[in-house]
Amino acid sequence: MFDILKFNKTTTTEQVKQAPTGKLRIVPLGAGDVTKNMFLYETDTEILIVDCGIGFPKEEMFGIDLIIPDITYLQKKLTEGKKIAGMILTHGHDDHIAALPYILPQLPAVNFGIYASPLTKKFIETQFEDFKLNYPVTAINADKTIELGDFQVSFCRMTHSVPEDLHLVIKTPAGTIYHGTDYKFDWTPLDGVLPEVGKIAAAGNSGVLCLVSDCLNSEEQGYSMSEKSLMETFENEMNRAEGKFIFTTQSSNILRIKLLMQLAHKNNRKIGVVGRSIEENLEDARNLGYLDDLPTGIYVRAEKTSKFNPKNICLIVAGSQGQVSSALSRMASGDHSVKIQAGDTVLISGDPIPGNEQAVGALIDSLARLGAKVLHSRINSQLHVSGHAQKEEMKLLIGLTRPRYLMPIGGTFAHMNEYRKLAEEMGYSKNQVFILDEGEIVQVENGMINLASDHAQAKNVLVDGLGIGDVGNVVLRDRQTLAAEGMLVAIISLGNDKLKNEDVEIITRGFIFVKENKEFMEELKQQIISEVNKNEQKVTDILYLQRKIIQFLEKYIYRETKRRPLVLVEVLEV
């Protein structure tokens, strides 16, 4: 801590003189969000892109599949003549890589290198296949430095809930940025690849201008537990299981899944895999040799497991978040060829992501109804460990890198704020910690960082089916109204005579159950007729009439039902 203070105290005098004279802008395109990671490091002529991930729709974003970063700023810079120096993907989670198939085709040209660790590369290529895309990805050797125009990038292997997580030491014309993507310090990782603290410390010794890093668990005290700590619980539970042992976790957590396979083998259980996401990820991992030390012949097709003694079966199943269409949810509702029976044990290794609690609760209930023993986070906190650093680990990273400035990423405002407090405890001042809001940009000059006066456009670009960005606030607002109150369409055929019964048609959906409310519907029709017929002469201003009838209906319907369906009126002149 003293060292850091000293480092910072000297900042304004000696070190500023020594500071590189180049300029740099740091542009987080997905700022203010836990997911949707995409960062631009921008010099006078070039841009380095780090990550390209999707975000997950909030509850009120009805019908939205996913969210991608807004690249308007990037496209503008490219039009102005800047070049993309390269693109680096730090690890294989969807919120860091899964926007690639949407973003890359939007760029004028993909004439730059795309870099990722071998496993991340495999995951990306599998996604490209789904989209029938074919961009080359270069595998990173984490012991080599890569030169990308204005940028020199070297790597520190880190631990996380997916293998091959990489921190980046980015040398720029304006100084060194340490890009600390999602990580934890796990000293007993399941693959034995330890966090490369030596490299981190060396970066710190050479001088880090800004530490950009994961703050998601900044509210958690102490250190996170190691993946290895799960082994004992898993083994005990598997030993105790009298029927099939069914396991679910995040599909990309290759090492945890492999651990479970090893335990199953030791426990004389054949292994069946259920669910596309896990099958694909395991296939990618297998191709890279991750499963080489498992004996062959331990697998069995999930559909065939019913022929075995349940005590000899272990199923690895996708769907730890209770996703409705996942394998586990379908098995729980009996809607899958692989069945769960009384006496089976289901271990859910994962906490519900905020927003998924009801879905996970419903899953647990359905499984319990089938007679399964369900092990989950509410009854046992030892079934899962987080992949993210906690307070003391964050301090360790700060202590190792000793940056002049800090920028928390990958958390909500509350998380970033908590990170700031932690940095303040270590001796930093408030203005050395940059909490960026949506679209905010920082710029580096003469070894000093300041908030830029301009903004990057930072809309939520929503993906719905084949549409990218065509669903905006107007459409979402309509969906919210339709969801809450349904809709009513009145079609009025306007002739020269007064309106008659057959001139008005009313259609509703999601408003009231028409069959049981015929009287009300008839009353509505009569109200429309008398409202239109009030006019002495034939109405010529159709739009005016439409607006008037809509207003009338909205008021009348609210008074009678206290509901506000979306009301549409179409007047046809016949």
Place this chain on the structure above:
Amino acid sequence: MFDILKFNKTTTTEQVKQAPTGKLRIVPLGAGDVTKNMFLYETDTEILIVDCGIGFPKEEMFGIDLIIPDITYLQKKLTEGKKIAGMILTHGHDDHIAALPYILPQLPAVNFGIYASPLTKKFIETQFEDFKLNYPVTAINADKTIELGDFQVSFCRMTHSVPEDLHLVIKTPAGTIYHGTDYKFDWTPLDGVLPEVGKIAAAGNSGVLCLVSDCLNSEEQGYSMSEKSLMETFENEMNRAEGKFIFTTQSSNILRIKLLMQLAHKNNRKIGVVGRSIEENLEDARNLGYLDDLPTGIYVRAEKTSKFNPKNICLIVAGSQGQVSSALSRMASGDHSVKIQAGDTVLISGDPIPGNEQAVGALIDSLARLGAKVLHSRINSQLHVSGHAQKEEMKLLIGLTRPRYLMPIGGTFAHMNEYRKLAEEMGYSKNQVFILDEGEIVQVENGMINLASDHAQAKNVLVDGLGIGDVGNVVLRDRQTLAAEGMLVAIISLGNDKLKNEDVEIITRGFIFVKENKEFMEELKQQIISEVNKNEQKVTDILYLQRKIIQFLEKYIYRETKRRPLVLVEVLEV
């Protein structure tokens, strides 16, 4: 434990002989749900009703305000000549009393006594006022037994997160039922009214046939913490607070709110109350003398607090669950006359109810952005204690009542299942514990309990605006489709000639942003025209044409957009 075993071991021989010979049915109208509590105890001629609460809509029940119990079974029994002997409300939470204004008017006559403790009575009367209803409620003296036809009911004062919680000892012609509504054993309750274990033990000594009781926290080990344990944390945080101290908790937790008022007074802070639910509940409590020992003059109108030094202000605010329209949410978004400033402290005393996590997370974020220090359950587990018994407390209640049978209530299937395991640990057999699914009924005869062969209808009766039960599965399904994909209405004016451009109108909402998709809309129109004009002669079967066009549009739209909006086609003959 041995005692219980002995009690149960003798059940089949001696005790069955001694058992009362009458019959009883236990009918939980809201079974399979945590909330929506309503229980019928039914003899050959009479029915005792316990509680009448609302349920809360699940995430996918778009637009639904609340759910009430289905009383079809009750109404049938009344038609058949049975009488309601009386109605008892166990405590003042909405999931136990708030369906009264909906249910009572549905009954052929309210010619029976409605009983509640004085505070619960006040809460009920305040609700009746909102609905302009006027049914008399009789205040329970918990030391007196009341005779209600076939039933003799006595009371045990219990502790919970609202004062005046009552357990019921119900003597019936078929034996004694102990109705253990939501409770905990709090030995240092803030009002000093201890759980009446003496009475419970006496009931146990006289023989309890069935313990019907709260199982919500059956997944939690050990004992729950006392309300009093919160005092120290609250006081420390208030002392530390440099600006206003803003406090929120469940509005009915009168004693916790009073504790905070006492601390505020001690701390030289004037108290302002914001939010209708808290104001109303405090008013009810004040009328019953709950606040008599607080000095007068400690209050200040919330709107005037801006004139005070923030250090001298404490606000009690409604909205601990992040409800969008609550006072705290509106203050957090700056949309309230009472303002939150940098330096204020907000203490959220409560855990998010499953399903509210995103809303509470958003609230915390908004408050942090305003510069407030936010204390919440993610960073401090000492800010709230549950009102529900945990495992060891449940065992204590079982040990005190020593029932022959058990029936967990007020939990999901997973909670009831966990309760069953706990009872099994104490020596009960699986078939002594009744886990009832929706609509299931048990019947008591000769001291034995069995599942009845008939069912009570147990639909979710949904309340939406003024409509009770008129929104069913059809309407909900339409709302879900409308929410996810929006809708499209095509209006076709069919004359004798081929269709022309002006004969087709298309309206959409929540589907795509029409202004930016004019080409697609035009293409749709042309597709409809050519589809209709395919027919050589004028179509006479309008319904057939309608269906055909709908099918065609659904297919075409899905192919082009991978979306499935609700498609409606109206064909008008002109």
